Amino acid sequence: MVVATLTIILTGCSEPQSDMANQEQLRPVRTLQLVMQTEGPLQEFPAVVDAASTADLSFKVSGSITDLYVKQGQPVQAGDLIAHIDDTDYKLAVDETQANYDKAKADFSRAEQLIVSGTISQSDYDKLKSQFTSAKTKLANAKNNLAYTTLKASFNGVVSRTHVEQFEEIQAKQAIATLQDIEHINLKVNVPESIMIRVRKDAPKQVFAEFAAIKEERFPLEFVEVSTQADEATKTYEVTFSMLPPEGYNILPGMTAKVMAGTPSRTNANLYLPLATVLKDNQGNYVWTVESQGANKGKITKTPVVIGEISSMGFPVISGVEQGAFIVTAGMSKVTDGQIVKFSGGK
DSSP states (O other), rough: OOHHHHHHHHHHHHHHHHHHHHHHSOOOOEEOOOOOEEEEOEEEEEEEEEEEEEEEEEOOSSSEEEEEOOOTTTTEEEEEEEEEOOOHHHHHHHHHHHHHHHHHHHHHHHHHHHHTTTTOOOOHHHHHHHHHHHHHHHHHHHHHHTTTTTEESSSSSSEEEEEEOTTTETTTEEEEEEEEEEEEEEEEEEEEEHTTOOOOOOOOOOOOEEESTTTTEEEOOOOEEEEESOTTOOOEEOOOOOEEEOTTTTOOTTEEEEEEEHHOOSOOEEEEEOOOOOOOOEEEEEEEEEEEEEETEEEEEEEOEEEEOTTTTBEEEEEEEEETTEEEOSSSGOOOOTTTOSTTTTT
């Protein structure tokens, strides 16, 4: 009787000890519970608005401004008149060179007939030919100079500034007006080398501009170019983006803005997977999820996921896991599908 009682007592004590030993042998895992998050901008940079094209228009000849056809801020089309200088002397020069050309042409025409009959020497023929060629060149130059007395717009744009007044004496190549193309506007930002060195050219990013005077609006930007040589003073690289002028607003060169890379809206929330949690095999991307089995235990499941482009918050979830799921964040190489692990609600 005593022996039987002892046996029952020992048996009753051994079972909980075995369960406790099994519980202690379960591998603990570190997890993260997925919650909706709102992504902010990747980076923010001050920017300066610039015209897509800027040109200082100037005459190729000197003279006195007789007509200034434009005012500052005036839109113009390619070929529109900008200014005109006194062309009196240039017309006289054309008349004089035209007369010289006509005489040289007539002399050379006779020489072509006389050389055939041997009436003139070869050297005289060559001299008359040279005089004709020179007169032809001078006439062409005189006509060009006359044409240069009229200044026209070289492209569609806006006259941002005029630099002279009517009746003013100007020199050749002196700036008369500055023409800017603002059908597209550029935003220039200076990116430090610490960030530039990590930029991947093939990484798709959404880039936006914000203007302090335009509240709660972001404007999409397109990449134009990047300088591959750093500024000697600031050690930064100039990056240029382009945008269409927003309707209802007057965005002009020289204004300031803020350029950001990120999502277009601050209010759109999404699920994001930390970069290190996403693995890949022949079937595609996957994560290890944990589902509670009660009593501080959880079951590991290999869960395929579809993810978006990398962002500052990690990989955005397109499908595969839902809000509230627990994701294994460490020791992924040591777990297997269906494995029971020590799990206490994501702690």
